[in-house]
Amino acid sequence: MVRDYGMEEPLFVILITFFILAWVSCLLRAWVKLGVTHKVTIDDYLMLCGIIFYTGYSASALCGVTHGIGTQGEGMTLDEASIGLRAWWICEMLYAPVTLSVRTSVAIFLLKIAVQRIHRRVIAVVIVLFWTTTIPLFFVAVFQCRPISYFWMQPFPTVPRGTCMDGHVIFIVSIVHSATSACCDWTLGILPVFMLWKVRLNVKTKLTLFILLSMGIL
Template sequence: MGSENRGPALLGIDIAAAALAFIATVLRCFVRIRLVKSFGLDDWLMLGAMVSFALYSASSIIGVTYGTGQHVWDLTKENNSMAKKWWWCCYLTYSCTMLLTKLSIGYFLLRVTVNKIHRMIIYSMMIITVISCMAFFFVSAFQCWPVQYFWDKHTRSGVCINSDIVIGLAYMFSACSIISDFTFALLPAWIVSHLNMKPKTKAALIVLMGLGCFASAAVVIRIPYMKHLGSDDFLWDTTYVAIWSTTEECLAITAGCLATLQPLAKTIGYKMGLASRPSLPGFESGYNSYKMTGEISVRRSFTRRTETFSSMANPLSKQPIEEDATGLKLQPGFSQYSAVCYNTTSSQEELRPGEADVGTVGSRVQKEEDDGILPSLPVIRTKEVRQ
């Protein structure tokens, strides 16, 4: 009997797929919350997809404990009914997982796509996904009436629609999934291929964007097994449908999350000395705010203000401004202050840390004053300010 049990193979796939998708989702949330500091609608949708996939995996695992993957004649009537009941739950959670995953990927692409035609293509794929997933969800949920008759045909009376309808709908759903997967994978790759960037970076992005094709590969492999959805030996014959459905969900979530992990890869590369420091709002290790010390003089036509030069602060944010006795406006930061002088032509000079840099600026201005180019100005002495 051990050789006639496909349940352990399905159990292993369920656990491995859930773990991989969970890790990818956690990394995505970390990047969006801690590094990029921008948790958008696409992230919420992917988080919802992960929750739905966790419910799917739990339902599949419980079904294995009752008999999924075994022949009907090897099971008691009670275990057969319970296994089919959890399979029915897998129908519903599978539909929700794929719907939320595809919508998340679609909204993510809309955030980085500006071409009108490309955006129309993405919207079209999202509409097709919604229609196909909702149709599959409701037909799967109400293919028998009462609903319980799907798994309990021994103690209840009821009726089910023709199994050919469910099989035909499954084929249609698979075709829509393949089209949307290839569109979401190849459209960004085509866009990146026309960008002006380094060949290595371009190749890495194309490979990353093309990971969605692997989910389509799982769908293609599953197609020959879907004819068994109407089998009398249901739990045995549909095991491979369950295996490749689990694989499809895992690959879709993982591919959608990996596309957002570039900031994390750059940060790790910097830590290992393989890349330059990433420009991220939350990146602060080994990087201190600049402080302004020494003497400076400023042209009368300059607008005098300061900005915090810190990776932890957003230069565009409106923060309360303090003004010292000299009239030099200081914008509070996290620990120290820095100054940037702006002229009326939108160019700027940044006062870098260290007396050598300050002295250079002061010497250049002083020379212009000595040559008569600038009138003599009083010297503004500034000091390091701490919160």
């Protein structure tokens, strides 16, 4: 039986809210690509992969929340704790492919419309940076415990003992990834300003294009 742990938790509301926003955005993109421009490109397929991974991520996170993750764990059974931890392990595993798919999609879109060599080089550097920091994060998330199942079997005192990675390693990898991701997001968000700087358009049109091209920062 699933207890009503997460229904009143802010985390549950946040997960549902962003899941709905993500799908609304994705469906609007699909409508434009399929119904208006009639052209689907590689960045669209990457975004599709991103929403699929994010759906799995959200489902696992909601499962974890409804099994006590995010609470003090009072009254939680060992089975509930194990289910919640397994769901959270899946979340951590899926986080990397979600971010890679979405950021690569945005970067490739900007790369297609970038004309100057310096802008294309900046985008290429951004792609390399978040790939080289996200891939290690993925492997750390997946193999942080040996055996892997020990991550969610820890609550049971009778299971064979395992080992988990030092928390400081996970912390450092996460901080490096977060800092790099933030820098990459801001770079991709601000870059359209420089890409449009010398384009012969009126200020209103430039501002509109800048806002549209910079939405990837969200």
